[in-house]
Amino acid sequence: MRGAVICAPGDVRVEERENPAIVAPTDAIIRVSAMCECGSDLWDYRGSNDATQPTPMGHEYAGVVTEIGGEVKNIAVGDFVGGSFFASDNTCQICEAGYQSRCAHAEYVGANGAQSEYLRVPLADGTLVATPGMPDDDLTPSLLAASDVLGTGWSGAVAVEAGPGRTVAVVGDGAVGLLAVLAAKQRGAERIIAMSRHASRQKLALEFGATDIVAERGDEGVARIKELTGGYGAHSVVEAVGTQESMTQAIRSTRAGGHVRFLGVAHGVELPGEELFFAEVDLLGGPAPVRRFLPELIQLIWDRTIDPASVFDLTPPLDQAEEGYKAMDERRAVKTLLKP
Amino acid sequence: MRGAVICAPGDVRVEERENPAIVAPTDAIIRVSAMCECGSDLWDYRGSNDATQPTPMGHEYAGVVTEIGGEVKNIAVGDFVGGSFFASDNTCQICEAGYQSRCAHAEYVGANGAQSEYLRVPLADGTLVATPGMPDDDLTPSLLAASDVLGTGWSGAVAVEAGPGRTVAVVGDGAVGLLAVLAAKQRGAERIIAMSRHASRQKLALEFGATDIVAERGDEGVARIKELTGGYGAHSVVEAVGTQESMTQAIRSTRAGGHVRFLGVAHGVELPGEELFFAEVDLLGGPAPVRRFLPELIQLIWDRTIDPASVFDLTPPLDQAEEGYKAMDERRAVKTLLKP
Numbered sequence: 001m002r003g004a005v006i007c008a009p010g011d012v013r014v015e016e017r018e019n020p021a022i023v024a025p026t027d028a029i030i031r032v033s034a035m036c037e038c039g040s041d042l043w044d045y046r047g048s049n050d051a052t053q054p055t056p057m058g059h060e061y062a063g064v065v066t067e068i069g070g071e072v073k074n075i076a077v078g079d080f081v082g083g084s085f086f087a088s089d090n091t092c093q094i095c096e097a098g099y100q101s102r103c104a105h106a107e108y109v110g111a112n113g114a115q116s117e118y119l120r121v122p123l124a125d126g127t128l129v130a131t132p133g134m135p136d137d138d139l140t141p142s143l144l145a146a147s148d149v150l151g152t153g154w155s156g157a158v159a160v161e162a163g164p165g166r167t168v169a170v171v172g173d174g175a176v177g178l179l180a181v182l183a184a185k186q187r188g189a190e191r192i193i194a195m196s197r198h199a200s201r202q203k204l205a206l207e208f209g210a211t212d213i214v215a216e217r218g219d220e221g222v223a224r225i226k227e228l229t230g231g232y233g234a235h236s237v238v239e240a241v242g243t244q245e246s247m248t249q250a251i252r253s254t255r256a257g258g259h260v261r262f263l264g265v266a267h268g269v270e271l272p273g274e275e276l277f278f279a280e281v282d283l284l285g286g287p288a289p290v291r292r293f294l295p296e297l298i299q300l301i302w303d304r305t306i307d308p309a310s311v312f313d314l315t316p317p318l319d320q321a322e323e324g325y326k327a328m329d330e331r332r333a334v335k336t337l338l339k340p
Numbered sequence: 341m342r343g344a345v346i347c348a349p350g351d352v353r354v355e356e357r358e359n360p361a362i363v364a365p366t367d368a369i370i371r372v373s374a375m376c377e378c379g380s381d382l383w384d385y386r387g388s389n390d391a392t393q394p395t396p397m398g399h400e401y402a403g404v405v406t407e408i409g410g411e412v413k414n415i416a417v418g419d420f421v422g423g424s425f426f427a428s429d430n431t432c433q434i435c436e437a438g439y440q441s442r443c444a445h446a447e448y449v450g451a452n453g454a455q456s457e458y459l460r461v462p463l464a465d466g467t468l469v470a471t472p473g474m475p476d477d478d479l480t481p482s483l484l485a486a487s488d489v490l491g492t493g494w495s496g497a498v499a500v501e502a503g504p505g506r507t508v509a510v511v512g513d514g515a516v517g518l519l520a521v522l523a524a525k526q527r528g529a530e531r532i533i534a535m536s537r538h539a540s541r542q543k544l545a546l547e548f549g550a551t552d553i554v555a556e557r558g559d560e561g562v563a564r565i566k567e568l569t570g571g572y573g574a575h576s577v578v579e580a581v582g583t584q585e586s587m588t589q590a591i592r593s594t595r596a597g598g599h600v601r602f603l604g605v606a607h608g609v610e611l612p613g614e615e616l617f618f619a620e621v622d623l624l625g626g627p628a629p630v631r632r633f634l635p636e637l638i639q640l641i642w643d644r645t646i647d648p649a650s651v652f653d654l655t656p657p658l659d660q661a662e663e664g665y666k667a668m669d670e671r672r673a674v675k676t677l678l679k680p
Contacts, residue, residue: 093570093572093595094572094595094596094597097595097597098597099596099597099620101620102596102597102620104571104572230433231444232433232434232444242613242617244613247613255433255434256434256439256442256626257434257437257438257439257442257629262613262617265614265617266612266613266614266616266617267613267614268613269612269613269614270610270611270612270613271610271611271612271613271616272606272609272610272611273582273584273587273602273606273607273608273609273610273611273625274605274606274607274609276606276611276623276625277582277602277605277606277625277626277627278626278627279625279626280439280441280442280624280625280626280627281624282622282623282624283616283622283623283624284620284621284622284623285613285616285617285619285620286596286617286618286619286620287617287618287620289597
């Protein structure tokens with residue numbers, strides 16, 4: 001089969017890779033209908049981690065089950081499925097508490113490289129969720145979005161308790177941030193402030209339900225949030241970047257007793273304990289437990305209640321994976337969807 | 341009146357100070373029945389902050405109201421009152437959300453020096469809570485404890501959702517940590533692990549309801565907590581020290597999806613963003629919103645349901661304030677209560 005691998009910073013190739021096979025009896029193999037490129041991959045693309053050997057790329061997927069291991073019960077060959085980027089047993093105490101991405105038996109699905117024609121998904125029963133039937137083609141991008149960017153943005157809105165009467169601010173105008181706006185809207189937040197300085201992303205944020213746009217960053221951005229919230233700061237802040245500046249901006253934009261959910265993998269960030277103490281904000285980071293929300297999200301997509309697919313503004317074939325990353329790196333694209 | 345002031349590290353004196361007077365119409369003056377010395381004062385006592393002039397000491401108090409400003413409605417002269425170390429209006433949005441110590445109009449009561457015969461308490465209606473009647477003398481220490489150490493420990497147990505089915509670990513065996521144990525017990529936690537290596541404090545922790553004692557610290561302490569919790573870590577960890585080591589120990593002792601409440605004022609602490617991300621623990625720091633819990637705590641004390649007073653193991657007269665700090669600094673005393 002064909003699959004994308006990263007060989008060095010900026011060097012993503014689509015090569016012939018071996019077809020995946022069932023390894024454990026809890027595995028499933030899916031034929032990937034659509035896959036995408038993640039903002040978090042850009043850290044590798046830009047060289048934050050030194051790739052020493054060609055490494056499979058991609059952890060977002062949706063597709064049709066072609067094979068299952070002998071112990072798989074809930075998923076059948078022929079099902080169309082969505083799934084999280086972390087495989088989870090969905091039965092351990094961590095999963096039961098709703099933190100499936102940190103399951104006691106979590107495996108990173110991305111290690112198998114979802115940007116390929118076929119993908120092996122471990123712990124299929126606890127990881128995959130089948131759609132009610134075979135989806136219309138136009139639903140595939142939204143179902144793909146559920147596997148990470150939608151699920152992650154949604155988890156952010158849930159964690160910060162976005163809802164009626166709440167002011168939610170979103171730091172970061174990538175796909176996750178934009179879909180946190182959609183999630184906050186869907187959950188009834190009163191005011192949703194998107195922090196963005198890019199016209200096309202501002203437009204998308206407004207379409208997804210943002211009530212206010214703040215283009216300022218850093219201390220100026222914080223001051224603007226305070227101004228918009230009677231001096232208090234937002235109740236709820238979703239951080240979807242992962243830098244020192246964005247984390248600081250998020251924490252300082254939040255009122256005491258408010259919530260910050262940081263969704264961006266933190267890179268080179270150090271949080272001063274004393275500032276965090278006196279900020280008195282509830283801070284939760286971590287890979288989003290997408291699996292917790294998948295059944296609900298798939299239903300909302302199936303019912304066409306939400307349409308997250310417009311974050312995909314570039315949809316080349318798999319063979320052009322590298323160009324997809326380049327466009328995201330240069331911020332010419334919000335999110336690249338690859339067709340197999 | 342006589343009152344304690346710190347003149348330099350290690351130099352606490354009891355001097356003649358001017359009697360406080362009503363400044364704002366929302367003030368009250370109380371005659372302090374009992375006051376105490378806080379672990380957080382030890383940072384000053386040890387020289388973390390350079391005192392450049394004699395500074396009044398103490399922020400924990402209970403006593404009888406002797407004078408009120410013209411706008412005070414809920415508190416009357418003659419009332420016996422407890423109060424938080426932060427004055428709060430108890431009406432702003434932050435107070436309404438239960439974070440009174442970060443009230444939009446918060447004032448640090450300790451700035452007036454509670455280790456004195458009389459104390460001015462700003463925003464009396466929003467800060468003080470009257471007892472149902474004049475308490476028996478033996479209740480005074482417990483009511484005093486409510487003003488900070490009990491209220492703070494209690495807030496920790498609430499924030500980490502200590503309750504039935506939960507394993508709670510407490511890092512720090514000072515008065516706040518010990519009273520977090522009492523609070524966790526009172527709130528029905530299934531298992532309460534006190535991290536302490538001092539025999540007398542271990543004994544007190546067990547009396548307050550600890551089910552397990554862990555004497556190990558750092559990575560060894562974390563390993564022991566994991567061992568006691570089936571490899572998962574505790575659901576709920578209360579941190580009551582404020583150092584890099586204790587914060588790290590607290591975060592690493594918590595399972596993904598669990599809660600950490602850090603109650604110790606963080607000194608020189610830097611939290612690495614990436615570790616915090618992958619820990620995926622809910623982290624809340626800050627001065628405890630004691631006022632939120634005061635009505636409940638006062639009632640529990642009044643009904644003799646809880647008895648936090650045994651944290652006071654040294655009870656000299658006010659004149660011996662310095663000896664009280666010395667004993668706490670040398671860990672000869674858990675907590676010093678001063679009699680006026």
